[in-house]
Amino acid sequence: MEERRTIVIDPVTRIEGHSKITLHLDDQGRVEDARFHVTQFRGFEKFCEGRPFYEMPSLMARICGICPVSHLIASAKACDALLAVRIPPTADKLRRIFGLAQVVQSHALSLFHLSSPDLLLGMDADPAKSNLFGVLEQNPALARDGIRLRQFGQQIIERLGGKRIHPAWVVPGGVSEPLSQADRDAILKSVPEALAIAVRTVEWFKSIMERFREEISTFGNFPTLFMGIVKPDVGGLTFYDGKIRIVNASGKIVAEGLDPTRYFDYIGEKVESWSYMKSAYYKPTGFPDGIYRVGPLARMNVVDRCNTPRADQELAEFHELQRTAVLSSFHYHHARLVEILYCVERMEQLLNDSEILDKHVRAIARPNALEGVGAAEAPRGTLFHHYKIDDQGLIRWCNLIIATGQNNLAMNRSVLQVAKHFVRGDRLTTGALNRVEAVIRTYDPCLSCATHAVGQMALHIQLLSPSGEVLDEVARP
């Protein structure tokens, strides 16, 4: 009988949520398959049924403690569609600032707190030292920058939303309170420091990229489609609204101007028996060929420009990395930094807008439609909220398509690519284990969002023989 062996990594550490990885070996001890299992479950889509629609933004924000603002915005946009209202222009701009602040703090968490140990200390570092402490010892200035940048984003969220986590300021029809001049001035005052941090961090990152040639070539470095929302006509970066654009691995546009509210026409979802996370795919190419990526790397690949000066300079440099679309998922880190730059610059533009202190920030209406879709770009990628209500305004059906689920196929394939390259024999070396985890971290997956589940970060890897015997197993709390 042909022997088949497996390695299991359980739990996966320094990511948002619970997961494990199994690596299946052939009879020669080579990795032949890999699976990234998400082992947590929550079921927000089900238990919100029967709730009044206006509760949805606050309820959906509870999906995630890292990106509640993204859920709040997508949910409120779905509710705007139920009301069939156009929200006041100032509310539109304030929601944009709110979303941009969220992206800054989430990207800062991903880069500085979760991935900087890999980047600063190297992929072969002792896991006991490959953490925030290691970064503090090695480069305290970088650690200070991470803390300040995340603080910057969180403070804006707190000023606008009243609190950092699960703010309820974004409501159907707009926002609940206008921006005060004092808060506007305080945020503007903090912009130069945030911009300086963003500029020096992207420079630092570019200076160390050369050390990771092997990782760049093996961390999810394969052709896929890339999807993101862009500003119609100009192809510009946006996190709030626009049309869907899809490019292929050559960088050619394969779909343009798709209506995000018609996502079900072009996005399919497949359930696998071994994971609570659904896998999204591009319907016209089917499953699994319709594999696509979303998030920072995809956004940098689909947009033509950012429309802010410093981010556009960096975007131009980013596009120089590869003549085609930039394929390696290692470059998610780089893309994240370009986006931080954009977010800070764009917030400054919006805060200086002549309408930004206007008091009219909410449109009031009763439900005028029984179905609504809200879409936005969350830090990790395109986010869709889709609700159906009855005549009483109670939720009867809900569907959420989350960024991490859309990256599921690519994450699985990335783990396989890394494992094939770095795992040898029936034992997990520190370097191989670190890299298997690190490639997942490039996507900054939020499993609490993707399964709409609760939990802490952890990793578990198992190495299984062809007969299913556990050959090696590593768990990191």
Added chain:
Amino acid sequence: MARILIVGYGNPLRSDDGLGWRAAEELSQRLSLPEVEVIVRHQLTPELADNLKSADAVFFIDAAHAGQPGELTCEPVISQPLTSQPQTIHSHQCSPAGVLALAQQLYGATPRAFAVTLCGECFDHGAAFSAAVEAGFPKLTALVEKLARQEAVRPRGR
């Protein structure tokens, strides 16, 4: 005048775990002094080190799990080298000692720090306190108010 930071933390939807929030909200009314900053958080995170860097004294208010329900404690928080306490800092959750050590290592900040706790009885879903915490709550806020006022009259940096 010294700068005082009061940090109340916990989950206000988990009954007695909301102690830190309610105490912070009440103290922000009773101690409306320019040198006192009051912060509420679900949990302590590394970013709080930034708030600590300019404080002369800091009070961490939380509900305790161990002890007699309603038992009030106030203990100094001792900063130790971070390498000796890796379990005190995570990206999502830190201990008071961890935040203090981080502030010291990153910014050279050494505020006097106190952990003020009231032992809780019920941490189930809910927004109401147990009888023991409800009874002990005024004592806790009175204690923090008194200590904060004492700290506030000290010269800066002492």
